[in-house]
Each structure stands twice: as C-alpha cells, then as structure tokens.
Amino acid sequence: MSDAVLLNHVIDGPEDDAEAPVLVLSGSLGSTLDMWRPNIPALAERFRVIRLDHRGHGGSPVPDGPYRMPDLAGDVLATLDSLGVEQFDWCGLSMGGMVGMHLASEHPDRVRRLVLCCTSAHFPDSTAWTDRIAAVADGGTAPIAATVVERWFTPEWAAAHPEVVEEATSMVAETPDAGYLASCQAIEVWDHRDRLPSITAPTLVIAGAADPSTPVEPHARTIAEGIPGARLEVLPAAHLATIECADDASRLIVEHLAR
Numbered sequence: 044m045s046d047a048v049l050l051n052h053v054i055d056g057p058e059d060d061a062e063a064p065v066l067v068l069s070g071s072l073g074s075t076l077d078m079w080r081p082n083i084p085a086l087a088e089r090f091r092v093i094r095l096d097h098r099g100h101g102g103s104p105v106p107d108g109p110y111r112m113p114d115l116a117g118d119v120l121a122t123l124d125s126l127g128v129e130q131f132d133w134c135g136l137s138m139g140g141m142v143g144m145h146l147a148s149e150h151p152d153r154v155r156r157l158v159l160c161c162t163s164a165h166f167p168d169s170t171a172w173t174d175r176i177a178a179v180a181d182g183g184t185a186p187i188a189a190t191v192v193e194r195w196f197t198p199e200w201a202a203a204h205p206e207v208v209e210e211a212t213s214m215v216a217e218t219p220d221a222g223y224l225a226s227c228q229a230i231e232v233w234d235h236r237d238r239l240p241s242i243t244a245p246t247l248v249i250a251g252a253a254d255p256s257t258p259v260e261p262h263a264r265t266i267a268e269g270i271p272g273a274r275l276e277v278l279p280a281a282h283l284a285t286i287e288c289a290d291d292a293s294r295l296i297v298e299h300l301a302r
Contacts, residue, residue: 045114047121050095051102052076054126056087064155065131066090066300067119069139071161071283072226073184073191073215075101078136081289082296089297093126095119097138099222108225112233115226116145120153132300133244134158136285137257138226141233144266147246148238156300157244160292161251161282163262164269165234172231179224188215195283197253207286239269246273247299249292251284274299 053076057063066086070078076094079086086092096103098110098118119142123131132155135143140162147154166172178187192212193201201208215223248270250263257263259277267275276295280287 044111044117045106047114047117048098048104048106049125050098050118050122052096052122052126053094055083055092055094056090063091064089064300065128066092067123067131067133068092068094069097069119069133069135069142071137071139071195072230073100073188073218073223074211075214077210077214078283078286081286082293085290085293085297089301090132093123093128093131095122097142097222097226099226100218105219105222108221109228110225111229112141112145112235113149115142115229116149119146120150123153129153130155132156132158134160134296135162136160137162137282138230141230141235144235144239144242147244148235148241151241151243154244156302157242157246158249158296158299159246159266160249161254161257161263161284162266163233163257164236164239164266166230167261169231172227176224176227176231179220179227183220184218184223185216188212191215194255195281196287197281200280200287211283236265236269239266240271242270245299245302246270247295248273248275249284249295250275250277251280251282251287252277253280254282254284256282
C-alpha cells in the first residue's frame with residue numbers, strides 16, 4: 044500500500060452545520076467531481092456533501108502507479124481525517140463504488156450507509172482492462188475518450204444531450220495518462236467478492252438496465268446478493284445512471300440514507 048495523498052474536493056450544503064450528516068461522493072474512472080453536479084441540488088438540501096477526485100484524476104495528486112483499491116481508500120480516509128470527518132455516508136459509482144466496498148468492509152466504523160452505483164466486485168474477464176492499459180500506455184487517454192464515453196450513456200439520451208457527452212469526453216481526455224493507467228491497474232486485479240458478507244452498512248445497489256460496463260448480471264446482482272440485506276434498484280440508463288436518470292437516482296439515494 045502506498046502513502047496516502049490528500050484529494051481535491053468540493054463541499055456543498057450546510058458546511059458549518061455540525062449536525063448535518065456527511066455524504067461523500069466518489070465517481071467513475073476517468074471522471075472528475077463535476078460528474079455529480081446534476082445530483083447536488085437534491086443531495087445538498089439534506090447533507091454536507093463532499094465530492095472527491097480520485098488520485099490521478101482531476102485536481103488530485105498523481106502518485107506513481109500501479110494503484111490498488113486500498114490506496115484509493117487510504118486517500119479518502121486521510122482527506123476526511125484532515126476535514127475532521129469521522130463517520131460518513133458513501134455513494135460511489137463504478138470505481139467509486141469499488142472504493143466504497145473496500146471502506147465498508149475494512150473500516151466499518153467509518154461508513155454509516157452505503158450506495159453502490161453501476162459498479163462491480165470483480166471482473167471475471169480482465170482482458171478489457173489489460174487492453175485498455177496497453178492502449179493508454181501507447182497513446183494516452185485522449186484517443187480512447189470517445190469510445191469510453193459511448194458506454195456511459197444510452198444512444199438516445201446521448202443524442203438528446205450532446206453537451207453532456209462533450210463534457211464527459213473532455214473529462215476522460217484530460218485525465219492524466221499516468222493516473223488513468225494506474226487506476227486501470229487497480230481495477231484489473233480487483234476482487235472483493237469474499238469480503239462482501241463483511242459489509243454491515245445498510246446498502247443500496249443502483250444499476251443501469253442498459254449498462255454495458257457493469258451490467259446487472261452478474262455485477263449488480265453479485266453485490267446485492269453478497270452484502271447482507273442489500274437492496275437492488277435498476278434504472279433505465281447506461282453506466283452513468285446518476286447523470287442519465289439524475290432525478291430518480293438522487294431520490295433513491297436520499298430515501299436510502301434517510302431510512
């Protein structure tokens with residue numbers, strides 16, 4: 044495990060209200076904390092929302108790779124410690140969900156409630172990650188950005204929201220090559236299936252019915268069946284369901300965290 048780094052972050056909502064519960068948002072590989080912007084109006088009414096950039100992404104440091112999920116989780120804890128946050132609710136999408144699973148199983152005293160969106164506990168076939176690592180090593184993130192984002196939204200929704208697609212493509216293309224590659228290496232070897240039963244935080248799993256990256260079968264189903272008492276909700280969206288179905292996703296998150 045490498046040394047932790049402090050992550051770039053933005054705080055929304057009642058920052059000075061000590062009674063407001065803290066909700067941490069952590070996004071997908073190749074995204075920045077801006078990916079949560081559609082959800083902030085609903086979430087910041089109830090929570091002190093802390094959005095994070097993973098190491099190697101956005102405004103966060105880019106330490107040498109390869110990364111592993113405990114490294115990314117260690118960065119989160121160091122950052123939250125620096126903010127005086129002891130316990131928190133967690134909502135993570137894709138790689139952010141993987142970090143959340145690690146935090147909830149290995150640091151159960153820190154995570155109160157958990158929302159896992161369009162994510163996976165394990166990729167049975169790691170070939171796609173091996174190929175993506177090779178592509179980024181050869182040409183960087185910019186050439187693969189459009190192909191990556193094609194998997195983030197359904198074609199119909201993307202056609203109706205070209206400005207969102209353009210912003211998302213820029214996020215991927217501008218992710219530091221070294222940070223993106225090292226994060227792919229973390230996902231390539233990720234397997235948390237045997238630790239799912241150790242998660243005690245009440246858990247909501249949100250999946251996209253048209254998600255080609257982490258489809259309901261087997262990814263969301265494996266998580267929902269592996270975490271005791273977890274609930275699965277499926278939205279009519281692709282991989283970034285929290286953007287494509289922002290209102291429904293925000294409602295589900297608020298309802299789960301308020302239980």
